Amino acid sequence: MAKQKKEKLIGQVRTRIAPSPTGYPHVGTAFQALFDWVYARRYDGQYILRIEDTDQKRLVVDAEEVLYQAFSWLDLLPDEGPKVGGQYGPYRQSERLELYQQYAQQLVEQGDAYYCFCSAERLTQIRETQRKTGQPPMYDRHCRNLSLKEAKARIEAGKKVVVRLKVPDDQTIRVYDELRGEVKFDSNIVDDQVLLKSDGFPTYHLAVVVDDHLMGITHIVRGEEWLSSAPKHVLLYQYFNWPIPKLIHTPTLRNPDKSKLSKRKGNTSLWWYREHGYLPTALLNFLALLVWKPNEQTEIFTRKEMVKFFEWREMNVTGPIFDIKKLNWLNGKYLRKLSKEELEKHLSEWADWVEKKGQDQEVVNEVKLFKEWKNSKPNVLRQAVSLAKDRARTLREIPQAIAFYFESDLEYDGHDLLQDHEAVEMIKVLTAVDQQLLEIQKNDSQVWEKTIRQAADKHDLSHKDLFMALRSAVTAQKYTPPLYEVMTILGREESSKRIQQAINFLKN
Ligand code: GLU
16 A cells, blocks of 8 residues: 555544344454454554444343453454443444434435335235245335325324335446445345334444444445445435445355355354363464465464554455364464463463353363362473473363373273283283382483383383383373373372283283
8 A cells, every 4th residue: 555545544544343232252253353453453543342232132131241251352352332432422322223313314304215104014915926026025115205294194193114215216336345346236126225113223224324424434344245235325325425434345254165154064153262272362363364464474473463564455355264173273373382371371261261151061071170180289280281282272172181190090992002012011011111110219201211211122122112002001092292201290109000000901
């Protein structure tokens, strides 16, 4: 972007995230909010939260509160919004009803909207006929030519009324989208949309235009599913004679099979990611990466780095694939960047959260055990966690990976223990190693390693086979962090106990 243009934007940008509190926070909301935040920060502007609660039937009581928790977890709390306030409030649409009524009224007086008295039965009938004749479902404009005088008389008489947008005939409505350029719509297939409902609540279309204007929003970022509504909004801006903010319709997130990201096929709830141990920083990096990266080589970047470079025209609009494998990989990278202390902090916050809010009983149970271990053997836990960090992709994988330190009743696999040797032979070697290990005074992984290697040589066993057999004996796992370190954490007595246990297993 030309430098001049960039400087002009400094301090001028206002973005908003406008969720409807109708359910639990969606990853799509985090995706939008991230770009709102980045763009606002890039130009020293403001990023606003507006609660679009005009569809009272679909409200979920605690959804707004949960949204704050989600934004707080993601570190995306808004600069202005219902909780923090701001100069452009109120920020909940249900608290702005009079405004919408006033603007609807203005449109009617101007002749750009009209009162409609059609009953629900009549509307259903029209739709039914249209469906049968293969026409798109649209209002048939029955009330469009009622005189204002007649309409007011009916309102006076207590008739139920809505306000509808007057869409012109035979026009091309041009929508300019920052990612796609100009998109043209034939006005003949744009519906005379209801703007104000009979209960005095606005529909989304009226409320969004009025609010974006009154709140001084400069860049509207929303999902591309809203692009088809844009011509209605453009008409409203024209009727009000308001400037149109920049429109950015972000591409729909998709499952690996290219279908729209859905609850059924993937996990769309932010809480799922929280519960399953993803770090918010990694999740945001992943979401950004779906459509943007700072350069060809760089996939791991922070929001702050995005702020330095991001421009809309660089956003890739071709169906971003939400690939959880990629997220796992990224999350692992982020985990490994944490210091010991940071990791412990994340783990305990995660465990506390799952304990209170967890939905998945398996995860809840894992956390319960994790907390028990933390109380009973804090030292073992600390060391085990620190070793497990190198392999784990999520926080959740850490308790899973370290369970064997705390549960000494192991379930052995005969093949892993034997490594293709005879049981008698393996029993002999394991017994000898156990004996020697007990004789060593120091709890030192290097000394242990040497001892084990010597024992292998003495019994003519490959080092690898003995390591594998021992690993299986003390952990009952195929893959663990380096064996001696694991044994050092377990301690000589516990390691010995487990070797004995394995020997007994082989004997039976
Ligand atoms: N309330 C709309 C939603 O829930 C917001 C769309 C917009 O950002 O304009 O998605």
